[in-house]
Amino acid sequence: MDTYDYLVLGGGSIGMAIAFKLASKLKNSKIAIIDYHIGSAASSAAGAMLGCFGEVTRYTFSDQAHRDKFDLMYAAHNAWPDWIKELEHISGEKIWHNPGTNIILNTQGGQLDEENFEAIISALKQYNEPFQEISPKNIEGLDAASFAKPLRAIRIEEGAVDSNQYLKVLQTACEKKNIQFINRKVDKIVKNNDLFTIKGNFDDIVSKNIILATGAFSNELLKNSNLGVDIMPIFSGVGFAMVTETKGSAFKHTTRVANRSGSCGLHIIPYGNDREYIGATNVIHTTPQHQMIPGMNIFLSHCAIEQLKGDIFWSNIKEYKVGNRPLSLDTFPLIGKTSLNGFFVATGTYRDGFHCSPIIAQDIANEIMGEKKIISDVFKPERKPIQTFTQEESIEDYALQSLSGAYEFWLKLPGIVSEKDMLNMYRQKAKDIYQQLQTDKTLNTDILFCLSMPTLPKNAMTELKNYLRK
Numbered sequence: 304m305d306t307y308d309y310l311v312l313g314g315g316s317i318g319m320a321i322a323f324k325l326a327s328k329l330k331n332s333k334i335a336i337i338d339y340h341i342g343s344a345a346s347s348a349a350g351a352m353l354g355c356f357g358e359v360t361r362y363t364f365s366d367q368a369h370r371d372k373f374d375l376m377y378a379a380h381n382a383w384p385d386w387i388k389e390l391e392h393i394s395g396e397k398i399w400h401n402p403g404t405n406i407i408l409n410t411q412g413g414q415l416d417e418e419n420f421e422a423i424i425s426a427l428k429q430y431n432e433p434f435q436e437i438s439p440k441n442i443e444g445l446d447a448a449s450f451a452k453p454l455r456a457i458r459i460e461e462g463a464v465d466s467n468q469y470l471k472v473l474q475t476a477c478e479k480k481n482i483q484f485i486n487r488k489v490d491k492i493v494k495n496n497d498l499f500t501i502k503g504n505f506d507d508i509v510s511k512n513i514i515l516a517t518g519a520f521s522n523e524l525l526k527n528s529n530l531g532v533d534i535m536p537i538f539s540g541v542g543f544a545m546v547t548e549t550k551g552s553a554f555k556h557t558t559r560v561a562n563r564s565g566s567c568g569l570h571i572i573p574y575g576n577d578r579e580y581i582g583a584t585n586v587i588h589t590t591p592q593h594q595m596i597p598g599m600n601i602f603l604s605h606c607a608i609e610q611l612k613g614d615i616f617w618s619n620i621k622e623y624k625v626g627n628r629p630l631s632l633d634t635f636p637l638i639g640k641t642s643l644n645g646f647f648v649a650t651g652t653y654r655d656g657f658h659c660s661p662i663i664a665q666d667i668a669n670e671i672m673g674e675k676k677i678i679s680d681v682f683k684p685e686r687k688p689i690q691t692f693t694q695e696e697s698i699e700d701y702a703l704q705s706l707s708g709a710y711e712f713w714l715k716l717p718g719i720v721s722e723k724d725m726l727n728m729y730r731q732k733a734k735d736i737y738q739q740l741q742t743d744k745t746l747n748t749d750i751l752f753c754l755s756m757p758t759l760p761k762n763a764m765t766e767l768k769n770y771l772r773k
């Protein structure tokens with residue numbers, strides 16, 4: 304039976320970063336990562352944008368929990384340059400990094416796009432971050448259809464890495480720190496006295512400390528393990544993306560729209576060597592999904608061809624990516640120790656966990672060492688869901704976001720149906736969900752999207768209703 308001091312379950316961008324930071328502090332400890340390389344992990348499907356200001360929306364500073372979340376993103380924004388240097392130094396390998404992002408405002412996303420675009424500019428000013436308002440005509444590579452022409456654009460300094468190349472370097476850096484990689488699927492975690500036993504189709508593995516970083520796959524593992532920790536449901540923000548061969552003029556910088564109707568904002572990352580990453584959709588499910596579906600393929604391709612570059616129509620697709628973003632019920636991260644001694648959680652990072660990973664890792668390592676925490680306690684894993692809206696506000700937001708999404712999905716209203724009618728229809732949909740759940744708790748728009756999907760499993764409403772009653 305193998306025994307470790309620290310076992311990290313999950314070897315995505317977060318699990319590996321945690322193991323690396325721990326190994327840097329605990330030189331004589333035995334540390335391992337268990338991961339079975341599921342094809343639909345979030346980290347390998349991400350681009351990945353190191354998005355801090357680009358992720359700002361009209362809600363980013365609207366309440367304390369959102370402000371605490373931004374503090375985490377901002378700390379990561381400042382940490383990345385040294386983090387890249389450190390990983391390069393330890394691994395002896397270069398990390399591909401493309402600095403600079405163009406953010407465009409076009410006509411395709413409805414009224415919320417404009418509000419989010421303005422919110423980004425206002426945050427950049429508030430934090431004295433350098434940026435330039437530029438003419439969309441000067442964005443190299445951008446060639447949108449005439450009906451989707453960008454109206455405004457800014458250039459900011461944050462950029463992107465190539466997720467898969469970065470993950471390889473991170474793995475090498477971990478190996479150089481003597482972290483062991485165990486390629487197995489964990490079925491269950493059992494706690495006996497002071498030790499955790501990891502069970503699966505292999506000999507038991509034992510450790511005093513467990514860090515759960517299994518992303519959107521954590522729900523199943525927690526349910527099977529029955530550890531008595533009270534962690535809210537974790538959903539899957541399923542995203543599709545593709546890597547294509549560059550056709551036509553090449554983009555020089557990452558180019559994106561603001562976050563839009565539950566999605567991370569259409570974006571393109573020029574990987575170099577004639578490869579472009581185009582992402583990403585976001586449809587919320589109660590369980591992880593593993594396959595590309597035609598509807599999302601068409602949607603992403605259409606958006607990219609119309610809003611970014613017509614020549615994408617002719618691009619060879621080198622790779623499709625499907626990934627599951629870990630989304631907690633209240634949509635905020637779940638980070639830190641639990642009531643079970645030695646059991647830590649680092650997930651629920653949703654759309655920007657790749658970017659936040661160096662700080663999440665540092666925070667978990669600090670907490671284990673009894674050092675100062677960086678991330679707010681508000682995000683401790685066993686909390687009750689954070690409430691940032693009233694139900695009325697959430698119904699209104701759901702209606703607006705749905706309409707905005709429908710416009711991006713080519714909605715054209717006939718004269719006899721007005722926007723007001725559409726908004727009323729969406730409001731009613733959200734009200735029906737609340738009525739079915741019989742709850743006075745508020746749900747985030749993204750969760751309401753999930754609950755209004757035709758693909759929702761039959762028992763999902765009942766399970767959520769029972770959870771909300773607790």
Ligand SMILES: Cc1cc2nc3c(=O)[nH]c(=O)nc-3n(C[C@H](O)[C@H](O)[C@H](O)COP(=O)(O)OP(=O)(O)OC[C@H]3O[C@@H](n4cnc5c(N)ncnc54)[C@H](O)[C@@H]3O)c2cc1C
Binds near residue numbers: 351521
């Ligand atoms: C399409 C897409 C685009 C995105 N773009 C960005 C972006 O540009 N910038 C950004 O910051 N974020 C982005 N994100 C979000 C980001 O990817 C996630 O927030 C983050 O990567 C989550 O990392 P993780 O390590 O927690 O999860 P994951 O990467 O999902 O890793 C979890 C790991 O756990 C392993 N695992 C799970 N269950 C078990 C088990 N039972 N036994 C063993 N191993 C197990 C899996 O194999 C997996 O490797 C994007 C996500 C998607 C899907």
